[in-house]
Amino acid sequence: MKKIAEYLGDQTEHLLLHTCDTIDKTRLTLPGPNYLDEVFLNSNRSPQVLNALARLYNSGNLAGTGYLSILPVDQGIEHTAGSAFGPNPDYFDPENIVQLALEAGCNGVASTFGVLGLTSRKYAHKIPYIVKINHNELLTYPNKHDQILFGSVKDAWNMGACAIGATVYFGSAESNRQIREISEAFAYAHELGLATILWCYTRNEAFKTNEKDYHAAADLTGQANHLGVTIQADIIKQKLPDTNGGFRDLKFGKTSEEMYAKYTSDHPIDMCRYQVANCYMGKIGLINSGGASGESDYEDAVKTAVINKRAGGMGLISGRKAFQRPRKDGVELLNLIQQVYLDREITIS
Secondary structure (H helix, E strand, O other): OHHHHHHHHHHHHHHHOOOOOOOOHHHOOOOOOOHHHHHHOOOOOOHHHHHHHHHHHOOOOOOOOOOEEEEEEOHHHHHHHHHHHOOOHHHHOHHHHHHHHHHOOOOEEEEOHHHHHHHHHHHOOOOOEEEEOEEOOOOOOOOOOOOEEOOOHHHHHHOOOOEEEEEEEEOOOOHHHHHHHHHHHHHHHHHHOOEEEEEEEEOOHHHEOOOOEOOOEHHHHHHHHHHHHHOOOOEEEEOOOOEOOHHHHHOOOOOOHHHHHOOOOOOHHHHHHHHHHOOOOOOOEEEEEOOOOOOOHHHHHHHHHHHHHHHOOOEEEOOHHHHOOOHHHHHHHHHHHHHHHHOOOOOOO
16 A cells, blocks of 8 residues: 555545545445356356456456456557557567566456467467457548457457457447447357457547547546447446536537536546446446556556546556556556555545
């Protein structure tokens, strides 16, 4: 706890002593050793899917806790390889990506068909593979924002993957097609015994005004989460909320007074709690993203992990902060995140 408090600095009391008065913790299903039995035992997930989920939750340094630490590296496509791997060219080599996740004790490694396919015979039995099946490529000019399939669910299954991951840009002009595609892909993945993880991103130029960017607003991301669990994602990946009031201020969608006055506040833990609530009150686990790399990566990683854990979330999926630095430092950062989830003094708010 002392080391974590040092990284939180002047945010220590604000984050570690906060009591959530919005949605009470007793309403939530929380991560723990019995999480899979409690949530999925009576679901429509097959024994093979339960086996895949159990493998994911029982790997790495967080094995058996109900929490997840995942290394995601798909930025070579999503952001361009030069921008992603320029700070550390070692990660142009796919094997180094997998080795980083292994050495850091991650529950799994999420990456592209190319990265995981080229390394699967050597590593797929050593660490759970999560194959990202769609991407937004940025070589088209002018850039467009559209997630397109890069391979098949069967290909992911053949390489020994534990799960597939996909992104839907909720709110975009292409979202209806993406929802249909990924709903079908997730259904097929469950047939084959694979778990499913959905990157629930909001994307629409109208969500960003001259005054404010609402792409990470608690109400918009919360609804994206709710759509994601509806298409039977087993885990939801979402950006940490940094504001609220997207529906209200942009004047679209349906709202209620309780959304803003009762079930959220401007505290980061309360906004994240609203995201968790939209994941069927925590029955479907919420993992938040680690965000871009910068000058305060260690502090930001610890802060995000504390917010996620105290809100009732299930872990962190952190990539650029880890792989855009020497491997030793990347391992240290991922281990630091894991320490937050292993620390029993950091409890639900």
